[in-house]
Amino acid sequence: MEATLDHPQTADDGLRHGVLSPLETLAQSVSTMAPTTTPAATIPLVFALAGNGTWLAYVLATIAILLVALCIARFARHSASPGSLYTYASTILPPWLSATVAWSLLLAYVATGASVIGGFYHYANLLVRDATGHVVSTALLALDRVPRRADFRAAHVVD
Numbered sequence: 001m002e003a004t005l006d007h008p009q010t011a012d013d014g015l016r017h018g019v020l021s022p023l024e025t026l027a028q029s030v031s032t033m034a035p036t037t038t039p040a041a042t043i044p045l046v047f048a049l050a051g052n053g054t055w056l057a058y059v060l061a062t063i064a065i066l067l068v069a070l071c072i073a074r075f076a077r078h079s080a081s082p083g084s085l086y087t088y089a090s091t092i093l094p095p096w097l098s099a100t101v102a103w104s105l106l107l108a109y110v111a112t113g114a115s116v117i118g119g120f121y122h123y124a125n126l127l128v129r130d131a132t133g134h135v136v137s138t139a140l141l142a143l144d145r146v147p148r149r150a151d152f153r154a155a156h157v158v159d
Contacts, residue, residue: 020028047054075088089101128136 043054043058046057050057072085072088075091079087079091086098086102086105090098093101125136128134
């Protein structure tokens with residue numbers, strides 16, 4: 001039994017045409033590609049940890065990613081909604097499982113943000129230590145990342 005996504009199309013379904021310029025679309029594509037370069041950049045680390053099993057780890061990871069991509073591509077043929085993977089999951093899953101997917105995605109977003117902040121702290125601390133010879137506290141680096149009121153207003157100016 002195959003689940004289908006046959007539902008009536010409304011005016012709210014899909015993405016609006018012509019909202020992003022070609023340059024904005026390119027910037028979004030590049031920013032989306034950046035995390036996918038991590039597996040290629042970490043091959044030496046994986047080899048150090050897995051040794052001769054590195055090739056098998058990469059083959060299994062590639063197969064898993066291809067299967068996920070095939071599933072997403074199949075759903076994307078039916079809906080171009082900007083609602084993330086949750087939109088696809090909520091279309092075919094029961095409500096309790098859709099809620100589980102939503103919480104899982106939220107947890108993944110929070111964990112990703114936390115790891116990016118941790119990486120920023122680590123590399124900024126290395127940079128400051130190499131440049132000055134002093135270690136910077138986490139609180140000081142965190143305060144540098146807090147948006148200032150002027151930055152917030154400038155980012156939300158409407159033309």
